[in-house]
Amino acid sequence: MKLLGVDFTSAPKNRKPFVVAIGEGGSASSLSVQKFISLPSMEAFSDFLRHPGPWVGGFDFPFGQSRKFVETAELPHNWESYVRHLTSQPKARFIEQLRQYRSRRVPGDKEHKRHTDRVSRSASPQKIENPPVGLMFYEGVKCLLNAAVSIVPVNANADQRIALEVYPALLARHFISRQSYKSDQKSKQTELQATARGKILSGLVSKPFFERVGFRISISDTLIREAYEDAAGDTIDALLCL
Secondary structure, rough: OEEEEOOOOOOOEEEEEEEEEEEEEEEEEEEEEEEEEOOHHHHHHHHHHOOOEEEEEEEEOOOOHHHHHHHHHHOOOOOHHHHHHHHHHHHHHHHHHHHHHHHOOOOOOOOOOOOHHHOOOOOOOOOOOOOOOOHHOOOOOOHHHHOOEEEEOEEEOOOOOEEEEOOOOHHHHHHHHOOOOOOOHHOHHHHHHHHHHHHHHHHHHHHHHHHOOOEEEOOOOHHHHHHHHHHOOOHHHHHHHO
């Protein structure tokens, strides 16, 4: 089975592309990492999604909004209906809608989290800056819907291209707790972050990790070096998604 790990960005460009880790699950006890590829635009990402299955992909962006936001904003309760409602409008209008909603809320109750966000300590999918996961939601789910992939569990169908929402930081914390391991800004990229990436990469192929998760990860030294040397963290995040 082909497996994909997708580090997502809401504004891809040549200097900040999508990074996809591609692997093969030969059996329930093995994962072979084959390569990393870069996709420099939303169009390239959309074309990539149309590659025929079977494949299962882990995508690093929120697939939905919180129940509280959906109900308070009086959106349709059906997942596909409210997602199409939010993403069919221009991005500027979507951003303004979130800002207006936030302006009407009391401090501490402006951006709501899903249960999964609370458990994983991730940002609210309404957040549009630092990090802009709301914009990642807007762009990402639109691409998944347009590609008609099976979006598990919110919009599953019979297609052999299966998309799952994943959160790479959750796995990274297993090895380095909440230590920083990346930065998009070169001035903030440090040796300590490089050391942290090394701990993650060595941990992924370690015997204790294999014993915990029940499958062994096979990855070449060349790909390990590629993930280690990408100080922005996009490559290692794609690997964690995989």
